[in-house]
Amino acid sequence: MWTLGLAGQLCWNIENQWFNTFVYAKIAKDSSIVALMVITSALVTTFSTFIFGTVSDRIGKRRRFVSIGYIIWGFTTILFGLTEFAGRGHVGTGAKISVWAAVLVILADDFMSFFGSMANDSGYNAWSNDMTTDKNRGQVGAVLAIQPVIGTIVGTVLGGLLIGAENNYQRLFWAMGLFVIGTGVLSLFLLKDSPDLKPHKEGSFIQQFASVFKAEGFFSHKELMLACITSAVFFISFNVYFVHMGNWMIYRMGFDASRMGIIQGVSLLAASLLVIPAIGIINKSRTPRLAACAIILNSIGLCILSFFIRPYSVHTGVVFSLQNSPLFLSVFLAGAGQILVTQSMTMWVKELYPETSRGQFEGMRILFFVLTPMIVGTIIGNIIVKKGAGSVVNEFGITENIPVESIYIWGAVLALSALIPLYFAAKLYNKRKNRSLS
Template identity: 30%
Template sequence: MLALALTGQIAWAVENSWFNTFVYDTITPDPRPVAWMVAGSAITATLTTLFMGTLSDRTRTRWGRRRPFILIGYILWGLSTVLFPTVAYIQTTSVAIVMVVIADSVMTFFGSTANDAAFSAWTTDIATTETRGRVEGVLNLSVFLAQIVAMVAAGMLIDSVGYFTFFYTLGGIVILVGLVAGSLLQDAPLPAKADETQRPFLTEFTELFDINLLKQNRALFIILLFIMLSSIGMQVSLPYLIIYLENYIGVTKSEFSIIGGAVMVGSAVFAVPFGILADKWNKRNMLFVATIVSSLGGIFLSLVNTLPLLALTGLFWQAFSVAMGIASVAWLKDLLPEKSRGKFLGIRMIFWIAIPMVIGPWIGSTLIQNFGTPTTLNGQTGFVPAPIIFQVGSIISLLALVPLFFINDKK
């Protein structure tokens, strides 16, 4: 379990952190392809997780229910990661841009199928009341370790061996772990056929987009609206963060690894008291405080240029963003209808990933084109991201507080 969880989270963390810099450094410094790639990946991830998750629920094979999706998915995920950097060999920039968006979406499809849909469902299948805490502990540990690897090790490795060797190695590890761990994985026993009451597949899938759900669960959708707006604010700058630090501030990838590692460790330390407060304190008050402090952190991050201050402001920006996530998700789960929890957690992906990662990077790209510094890289014209992306993103995050005036967490 740990091998699959850790490998999957590292692959996701690297995609979120370094695929965008790869496009900027090797194909074009135009910010629009980054926005297109992030949007395509987000839509693919959301639809794949919802669709393939529902499909894996209904699958019955002699190899198991989740195992085929995990085994084959991880292998193809690793292979697509190996092939991803080869788009840089395409000489025509417009063709290379189209292919990099397609390649990232294909990789996301396999990753979402293997990890987000099948593996996540498998961990739920095998966990019992006695073991669920340990399972969740392993999963949360893998996320933290993956972020450390992506932030600390990846930048230094790319600086020393280059993008191509780095992606080839990462893809090879994903293939190897998927082949070995996927082959050894044991599916949970299938429920007896007599207990199955399956409705048509498309009926279950399309119910996720039923507008009547909004009318029936007003409080839930107010929380989802907060999650959507705050996530849009974060996505205005996050896809361009490393590009900004490297090209505007002058930070090397190795130096970013130090900053990113410090921020991730600090955020993880803060996560524990945040989790305790989310259970004991009024969640709306916690969201107000966390959103304001995180937004101020983003604004101050745009005003500093030394490593210590970048690390400090980045810590406030990200640590209190973690607090926002903990409180909002905890509040959301408190409100989930008992019989529809899976459905609403699927809907959360639309508000948390699909919409923000389409709108946020587009806003960031537009700001960079209008306020960024013109540049030429490898013969291609583009722009260096400007500090305004953090300032506008923080303002949008503050606007997420408006819906909270129409709801209260009574505690």
């Protein structure tokens, strides 16, 4: 669970963290390319999760989808990096940006996302849920919550070091791709399915695929729906600002990739320690309280970023300086909130899955945790960046979209609005827990 999860999260981190800075460095400083990448990859991810989730439910096997998916995922990561050569000769010149390079980088990202979802979303996530019981739910939740954090820490710090001041993205994509391929090959021999996993067929493939969308399927579970809506609203907020955070630190604040990685890595490492006490809170059936506190923490961190962090208030030369302490604090608080929301809401939602349809319901989770937030949040973020003070015309007459601090206050407002559906979801949660105790 740890090895596969970490490999997957490292690969997702590269997509979420470094693909966007790669586009700015090698293709164009255009937030629309980043937005289209995020939106189309979210659509592909969701489609892939539903397809392979339904197949794995029908045949009662997950391991081959995980192993083969990881191997192909690694190859497509390397393939994405090669799109750099399509953009060569256009970046930093007066020439019109190559439309072909932009299209190619978007398609390469979609191709990677399709197999990444097969491996991780419909494969690994459903498999980990097969292994979860009431006795280990808090621990598994901590594992699943801390993996993205470790992936972000290691991926950001190591990624920044591999890229370096010379912007060598090839080192990053080749190293990560080969690592994921190796993990997939290893899992071919070591990964086992849960002994309780059985084939579950409901008519034809198309009938079973569509069953989750019927009124008596996913949408009949009110608590599950409200928990998913809460998550969707929060992660819309996350996608508004996080997609642009790397470019904000590099092109607005003035840090290079390696220093940016250290700031995010150290802050999130400290934030990840909070998953340990959170295990006990989840196991004591206080998940809604944990989620509410996490949302508030996240919003406080975003407010600090918006109101108190400016290019003149940071020290780009010395990372660990007193001058940078507000930046470290804000990233810590925002990261802590995001980590704890992920931990609490993921385990809350997975607890409500029907045993016979975990693969399909994983697709529904992706719909709320990934697709909707990535589309809606990315569109909102793109509008904010393009309308912001950072959008300027360079000496070649090309408009460059540099994110500014206002994006974080919008993220905070959206994050706090998640407390509304959380309130109603918590009432159903507490009612269900009290009923089980009586």
